[in-house]
Amino acid sequence: PIGDLLDRASQRSDKLHSLSTTLTQELDSHFPPIGRAIMPRPSMCHTSSLQTPNDKEQALQVSESDLLSLARSLLKSWADPLVILSVSANTLPHPAQSTISNKLQELQEHTKNLGDGLDVLSGKMGPAAQTVSFLPYSGGNDIGQDRLSKLANFHFLLSCFRRDSHKIDSFLKVLRCRAAKMQPEMC
Amino acid sequence: SPPGKPTLTSCRSPEKETFTCWWEPGSDGGLPTTYRLFYLKENIETVYECPDYLTAGENSCFFSKNNTSIWVNYNITVVATNELGSTMSDPVDIDVMYIVMPHPPEKVLVSVLEDKDWPFLRVSWEPPQKADTRSGWITLVYEVRIKLEEKDDWEVHLAGQQRVFNIFSLLSGGTYIVQVRCKPDHGFWSEWSSSTYVKVPNYFHRENSV
Secondary structure (H helix, E strand, O other): OHHHHHHHHHHHHHHHHHHHHHHHHHHHOOOOHHHHHOOOOOOOOOOOOOOOOOOHHHHHHOOHHHHHHHHHHHHHOOHHHHHHHHHHHOOOOOOOHHHHHHHHHHHHHHHHHHHHHHHHHHHOOOHHHHOOOOOOOOOOOOOOOOHHHHHHHHHHHHHHHHHHHHHHHHHHHHHHHHHHHHOHHHO | OOOOOOEEEEEEEOOOOOEEEEEEOOOOOOOOOEEEEEEEEOOOOOEEEOOOOOOOOOOEEEEOHHHOOOOOOEEEEEEEEEOOEEEEOOOEEEOHHHOEOOOOOEEEEEEEEEEOOEEEEEEEEEOOOOOOOOOOOOOEEEEEEEEEOOOOOOEEEEEEOOOEEEEOOOOOOOEEEEEEEEEEOOOOOOOOOOOEEEEOOOOOOOOOOO
């Protein structure tokens, strides 16, 4: 049933966001904010064109299929950038480079697993849930020439993923509680 | 002299719907000093001023639901002003999704029940009233801690999302203190709830459970 699928999906999205938080902390541990502040970098995430709710009232007014469509669109939009992050991690000028690289592999696997699960779920939630917005990443494969710009751009891309994974997690948990109407103790 | 530099000390949201920021004044330069909080919202040029200096008490700014967006970066600065000049705090960037710290759980009840002549404690509670767990907008996990009244060391149990927790292996005749706290899936632990005391009846086994 959909409730179980949503339960599992929200556990995976929870894990995905936690992973992105751990990765950010790993990165921050050796990359002071000052270094980031002075670096020019893109000001907007590549997913910012997607209109998503920005508070509880808006989120609770979105239909189930639209919430799932938003979550899938966000997740699918990270397929390519995660590859770029993963490739860049191999040569990242950072003391915790190998840890970051391993964590990114884990992140990619979790993203794929969650994506597969949401594909199955959307198949059970009607045509509107099948809609996926195309959010191209136009940042190119190369995240920077010198050490500081590499780190700043890497950090920025990761911060975008962290935010989007939190959105995905929030949307799926709202969906999960809607599906759990018959089991009030679940939410 | 002009006022000293104020410091933004923290910003917290209790339920992912509103948030509050607090600051520490610097020196007042021996003159009456006023404090104002200004903020920028991601990709918006407008400079906003704190919408509510009163609700959360002195040296604070409260952002109501209408003034709170999640997944949006707020760049916040406090300005101290007296008749000889103004001094700005360092700016702080926040996103509400990272500053959620709920109030403690409420209605903590502890009852002594029996299972085949063995007493055990059933602890139950409610989520903090403001946190809307029902819609799924916020997901809370809980921790229960217990100790004998006269002891110092707590025994801590992670209760996950459930709101009932049973505790076994009790000391016959012991008086226990129980507290509960909660945390959003991605955020900070609340304070512990106030203490609930419970006395375990005497039963033939005297075992030290805690």
